[in-house]
Amino acid sequence: MLNKLNEVRARHGLLPVSYDSSDDGAAAEAALYMVANKGLTHTPVSTGKCYSANAVRLAGRSNLYMSYRSSETRSMPSEDSVVGYLIDRNVSSLGHRRWILSPFLGQVSFGRVDGPVDGGMYSMASVLRVMGGERSNVSAMTTDFVAYPHGNYPSAEFSTSEFLSFSAIASKTSASANGSGQVSYAAAVVTVKNGSGQSLTVSGQTANYQGYGLPNSLQWKVAGLQANTAYTVTISGVSVNGVTRQFQYPFRLQGLRQCTKKATRRWPLLTERLWISRS
Numbered sequence: 001m002l003n004k005l006n007e008v009r010a011r012h013g014l015l016p017v018s019y020d021s022s023d024d025g026a027a028a029e030a031a032l033y034m035v036a037n038k039g040l041t042h043t044p045v046s047t048g049k050c051y052s053a054n055a056v057r058l059a060g061r062s063n064l065y066m067s068y069r070s071s072e073t074r075s076m077p078s079e080d081s082v083v084g085y086l087i088d089r090n091v092s093s094l095g096h097r098r099w100i101l102s103p104f105l106g107q108v109s110f111g112r113v114d115g116p117v118d119g120g121m122y123s124m125a126s127v128l129r130v131m132g133g134e135r136s137n138v139s140a141m142t143t144d145f146v147a148y149p150h151g152n153y154p155s156a157e158f159s160t161s162e163f164l165s166f167s168a169i170a171s172k173t174s175a176s177a178n179g180s181g182q183v184s185y186a187a188a189v190v191t192v193k194n195g196s197g198q199s200l201t202v203s204g205q206t207a208n209y210q211g212y213g214l215p216n217s218l219q220w221k222v223a224g225l226q227a228n229t230a231y232t233v234t235i236s237g238v239s240v241n242g243v244t245r246q247f248q249y250p251f252r253l254q255g256l257r258q259c260t261k262k263a264t265r266r267w268p269l270l271t272e273r274l275w276i277s278r279s
Contacts, residue, residue, distance in 0.1 A: 001110055001128070004079035005100060008086060008157070012101055012150055013143035020107040020133055026054035027111025027127040030062065034125035035113045040064045058111070061131035063096045066123065073114045073124035081126045086148070087159050094165055094219055095212035099130040101146050101167075102213030104175040107133025130213075139172045146214065147233065147249050155227070155255040163204070163219040164233075166190075166247070170216075170240050179215035187237035187244075192222050195230045227253055 006016040029052045034040055036049035042064065044055045065081035067073060085096035099105065109129040117123045146167045149158050171177035185207035192200045205220040218235065225231070229252065236246040 001078040001082060004082045008082060008100065012146055013141060014101065014103055015138060015141060017105050018107050020109050023058060023109035023129050024111055026058045027062065027109050027129055028113060029054040030058035030127040031111045031113040031125040034064065034066055035115050035123050038117055040066050058127055058129055061129050063099055063128045063130055066125045069122050070120065071122060073122045076124055078112055078126060081128065083157050086157050087162055089159065089162055093208055093210055093212060094163060094217055097148060097165065098167065098213035098217055101148065103138045103141060103146065103169060104135045105130060106135040134175060137173050141172065144169045145247055149251045149253065150249055152252050152254055155253060158253060160225050163221055165217055165219040166235055167214040167217050168238055168240050180209040182241055183216040184239040185218045188218055189236050190220050191234045193232050200224050225253060227255060
């Protein structure tokens with residue numbers, strides 16, 4: 001899981017994170033609560049099965065992931081949760097993506113529980129602690145933004161039905177100094193062009209300044225993205241520390257495949273449902 005997380009971060013020019021094993025047990029308790037109660041929540045209640053103080057603490061500080069299958073889940077790679085957080089399907093805030101792509105993320109802990117549930121189904125829940133162990137200074141990074149997708153991007157880690165996103169880095173010495181007081185997308189205009197210079201249709205452009213990772217995010221959807229085609233994103237009218245800036249970057253989708261809400265992903269013969277907590 002850690003290797004996959006750092007592989008993703010490296011693709012975005014972000015510093016690697018380290019592993020903090022001190023919260024592994026607590027993360028496992030939180031994952032057990034999710035499996036026992038057949039759902040994800042950031043706020044476990046005392047009346048729930050397998051309740052514990054550790055489950056409460058880690059559930060509120062972590063990205064949560066759950067999968068249901070018609071066969072044993074123990075063969076499922078834990079890395080799948082990282083990809084799920086990255087795509088962040090049907091999560092309007094993109095909170096999970098923003099946490100794992102936060103420049104200030106420094107340490108993580110991880111817990112996972114697999115077990116049978118009703119109706120002959122099996123469930124896996126995993127808990128990735130993302131709050132705690134933050135970096136205070138990321139000046140070693142050369143990038144001044146985080147964009148998704150960016151550069152050559154694997155098809156398995158992108159969905160054409162979900163949001164593309166961008167976060168400006170206004171400060172590399174304080175995570176909190178990257179919010180609405182420092183970054184504004186009020187006048188931002190997003191343009192996406194293919195290699196021939198043709199503009200694609202951009203829709204659903206919204207901004208979010210909640211404190212998930214970097215506390216600023218601009219997101220939008222693009223119609224008509226094609227496999228193995230170079231695109232250029234230009235974002236103008238972004239205010240960063242009182243200065244209006246324009247950002248531009250390329251991306252290319254490698255071997256794109258279309259994903260649906262109930263896609264079976266790499267197990268085409270299995271019934272599977274994926275849940276990610278709503279941030």
